[in-house]
Amino acid sequence: MRAVHKRYLRELFPAMFVYVALIFLSVGWLRTLEGTTARTVVTLLPVLPVAFLIRAMVRVIRDQDEFERRIDLEAIAIGGAIGGFGFFTYGMLLNAKVIPPPPPEAVAIWVLPVLLGSFGVAKCAVRLYYRSR
Structure with a gap:
């Protein structure tokens, strides 16, 4: 390490x-x-x-180094897109009243953990992608 x-x-x-x-x-x-x-x-x-x-x-x-930064940048982009898309989809379903609305603070408190978790999963996937090349 x-x-x-x-x-x-x-x-x-x-x-x-x-x-x-x-x-x-x-x-x-x-x-x-x-x-x-x-x-x-x-x-x-x-x-x-x-x-x-x-x-x-x-x-x-x-x-x-540059390669590790590239992996992190790609993972941040993918994780942010997945997290953002998930919250967007959730908001659309709430707007259509397809699912019951939770209290607002219940959604807001999950934004950062979802983004960081998506980043972590995406980083593992991007690393595996580059290892297989």
Whole structure:
């Protein structure tokens, strides 16, 4: 494993650990809080480690070689298209009242995980494609 990827893992795992811990903490804490300011601060606590995760992703892409960047760029394009297409299709079905509408926050909270998950799956597929060539 190259140094750039080791650094990425050193940045990724602590950010994800803190994110998971803060999600559980904030959800439990919100049940006991009153007042908009306190609820806003507690709700946004898990966003901070996600910012560090995004920073780690940008740094690893920036510091990779050209071929690895190409794989990531293709995976980002494919993952973004799949995630966007999925949410577009979902919105069209909601608009046609074919499926029951969920609360708005239930959809909005899934946008980033779907995009990152689509990127991860697409990256595996793009890597396999280039390995077979």
